[in-house]
Amino acid sequence: MKPVEPWIVLSFASIIFFIGLYGLVVRRNILIVLMCIELMLNAVNLTLVTFSKTLADATGQMAVFFVIVVAAAESAVGLGLVIALFRTLRTVDTHSISLLRE
Secondary structure: OOOOOHHHHHHHHHHHHHHHHHHHHHOOEHHHHHHHHHHHHHHHHHHHHHHHHHHOOOHHHHHHHHHHHHHHHHHHHHHHHHHHHHHHHOOOEOOOOOOOOO
16 A cells, blocks of 8 residues: 655645634634634644654654643643633623623
8 A cells, every 4th residue: 555645644734724723713612612723733733743754753743742732731721611611601602701801
């Protein structure tokens, strides 16, 4: 079986990144926004692994490990904030949350 060309993987990663960016800009639900941020981080991970494999250097794969750790921490803190906001305001809509505007 032939290996996949790097430009194909990078094209796929850019499509995933822009889908996440579109969802981040357009959607109102905080949970969807968090999922879009995770999608963008996974696209960056895929790019780092592709360049690491292409250049035969393990530095990109070590960076992916740290990005995954940051993503896990972001998910835990983000979901905790979403639960606290939902208990207080009974909504997870970004336009109805005005706690930081005052």
